[in-house]
Amino acid sequence: MAGTALDFERPLIELEKKIEALKKSSESSGIDLSSQIVTLQRQLDSQRLKLYSKLTPWQRVQLARHPRRPYMLDLVRLITRSFTELHGDRLFGDDKAIVGGFAVIDEVKVMLVGHQKGRDTKENIMRNFGCPHPEGYRKALRLMKMAEKFKLPVISLIDTPGAYPGIGAEERGQARAIALNLREMMQLRTPMIIVITGEGCSGGALGVGIGDIVAMFQNAYYSVISPEGCAAILWKDAGKMELAAKALKLTANDLAEHKLIDDIIPEPIGGAHTNHAEMGTILKERLLSYLEKLKRIALDELLEKRYKKFRAMGVFTEPAPEEKRVPSPREEEAVPHLPEVSPLETKR
Amino acid sequence: MPLFGKPRYSAIKVKKVQIPTGRWMKCTNCREIIDARAFHSAYKTCPKCKFHYKMSARERVDLLLDEGSLDEMDSEMLPQDPLGFVDSKKYTDRHKQGRAKSKLNEAILTGMGSVAERPVGFGAMDFSYIGGSMGSVVGEKVTRLVERCLDQRCVLIIVTASGGARMMESTYSLMQMAKTSGALSRLHKEGLAYIAVLCNPTTGGVTASFASLGDIIIAEPGALIGFAGPRVIEQTIRQELPEGFQRSEFLLEHGMIDMIVPRKELREKLQELVTFFSE
Numbered sequence: 308m309a310g311t312a313l314d315f316e317r318p319l320i321e322l323e324k325k326i327e328a329l330k331k332s333s334e335s336s337g338i339d340l341s342s343q344i345v346t347l348q349r350q351l352d353s354q355r356l357k358l359y360s361k362l363t364p365w366q367r368v369q370l371a372r373h374p375r376r377p378y379m380l381d382l383v384r385l386i387t388r389s390f391t392e393l394h395g396d397r398l399f400g401d402d403k404a405i406v407g408g409f410a411v412i413d414e415v416k417v418m419l420v421g422h423q424k425g426r427d428t429k430e431n432i433m434r435n436f437g438c439p440h441p442e443g444y445r446k447a448l449r450l451m452k453m454a455e456k457f458k459l460p461v462i463s464l465i466d467t468p469g470a471y472p473g474i475g476a477e478e479r480g481q482a483r484a485i486a487l488n489l490r491e492m493m494q495l496r497t498p499m500i501i502v503i504t505g506e507g508c509s510g511g512a513l514g515v516g517i518g519d520i521v522a523m524f525q526n527a528y529y530s531v532i533s534p535e536g537c538a539a540i541l542w543k544d545a546g547k548m549e550l551a552a553k554a555l556k557l558t559a560n561d562l563a564e565h566k567l568i569d570d571i572i573p574e575p576i577g578g579a580h581t582n583h584a585e586m587g588t589i590l591k592e593r594l595l596s597y598l599e600k601l602k603r604i605a606l607d608e609l610l611e612k613r614y615k616k617f618r619a620m621g622v623f624t625e626p627a628p629e630e631k632r633v634p635s636p637r638e639e640e641a642v643p644h645l646p647e648v649s650p651l652e653t654k655r
Numbered sequence: 656m657p658l659f660g661k662p663r664y665s666a667i668k669v670k671k672v673q674i675p676t677g678r679w680m681k682c683t684n685c686r687e688i689i690d691a692r693a694f695h696s697a698y699k700t701c702p703k704c705k706f707h708y709k710m711s712a713r714e715r716v717d718l719l720l721d722e723g724s725l726d727e728m729d730s731e732m733l734p735q736d737p738l739g740f741v742d743s744k745k746y747t748d749r750h751k752q753g754r755a756k757s758k759l760n761e762a763i764l765t766g767m768g769s770v771a772e773r774p775v776g777f778g779a780m781d782f783s784y785i786g787g788s789m790g791s792v793v794g795e796k797v798t799r800l801v802e803r804c805l806d807q808r809c810v811l812i813i814v815t816a817s818g819g820a821r822m823m824e825s826t827y828s829l830m831q832m833a834k835t836s837g838a839l840s841r842l843h844k845e846g847l848a849y850i851a852v853l854c855n856p857t858t859g860g861v862t863a864s865f866a867s868l869g870d871i872i873i874a875e876p877g878a879l880i881g882f883a884g885p886r887v888i889e890q891t892i893r894q895e896l897p898e899g900f901q902r903s904e905f906l907l908e909h910g911m912i913d914m915i916v917p918r919k920e921l922r923e924k925l926q927e928l929v930t931f932f933s934e
Contacts, residue, residue: 567827620830
């Protein structure tokens, strides 16, 4: 566990270990150490609250990338009754960095797609670290079109460091694959729910990211470029990623404030990786409420709202008399905003 | 004259030869000395190696639209700094530089005009404005142009030259990909034609949105066109890229574009296509 801990998590883990050791020695020796344990536990709780209520953007990026963070298939196991994975784009291959298939959440049938990362090196090589090739986006589009055909809502779970920059990806039209998804998802006649669960990096995320509700896990990030990439280009030093992470305004709270996402899904204190089961419960509850909400909206209206939502994103000025949208307010809201979610509000 | 004596100099008056400036230039591609007049009359292509140099948006208008037909849209639309972005330079300072270099208020010029006397919606990106990058203004101007084409039921032409999404607007710029592609989804549904002309370079978020969505995709010869930049790919895969990788000819070979048209034939080709779609 300590091997996968982030630097800023270490003091907490030290405390946890101390408590554990005290408990053990109290058991084995029969000496009552409960008062010391309680003191330490209090200390731990207050430190944890303090730490997680004011994480820096870079710390959140690290949490979003935490090696023990729940990935797509973990979440699928936690939220669905059944999941039938479907493979291949029917054109070239089966990209394992994007998975998808039919799923049942409670009683609701849906089409699930999303990025899948690997838990260890071997699995990561298979999953290409969650970086899709064009065939991944084409598989996702095939499944989403199938969802439209069978009148199933689409749920897309995003967690990618970006679309893969490689020779094969370029040869097979990475840009076209993403562009086509953007165009088609805008017109797909079925409710679309997008949840950024970890890394939402650039076009690789957006390529399966057009929807009626776009929600983000509290410690996920969504950005046009990774903080390291941005730092390397603008600061000429990839080591300046903390500065870049701050400048990019990539946290869920920032994005909700700018109305670029619709909702923030709270995580257990300490991040989603500390309690997969609780994260699954929270996610499932939210998804069901989104599905319920979208079900009530007629498809034509839904598409119009979807278009207008993205249409309104952007900040610019124009001279009078045509002064408008600075910053552009969203004409119609798909869901109410939760502008600020502090970790204190989540139940533990 | 003594062997170690001090030599004597005297000033000689030399009549200065007038060398006309701007008459000759060196091609940065083939390194040949070329005649600047021939370069300009060949629309900024090297008369020897045919290398296509970057063109400004205004030069594109002159090259492609019927003379004097442009009715520019949203030329006064100005960028903002929604995130207060500061890196090694202030974002607002980058705008100042961009304006000075490109003589435009943003990285794209849009408007209604005509080609072969048929009405078209026309957009041309300008690489000299922050690398032709797409922020809120580019996204909004493209979207309005598409909407105008929908309104007037005419052909849309966009000439691209861009490094991709603009980092300084972060997720705002990412969302311009969604916004422009969304507008094009309506154009697509309405059965209206969109001709994309990809020029050197067209990469990143622009390629992964409106540049790749043309019903007809034309590229200028030798243009770098791709999703990821070659440097990023090299760093990722740690090997050298093959010769001609991500150039127009490579894309044609891989079925990603319809045709490569040299700049001097571009106007005629667009006239042909616009006429085809307008009748």
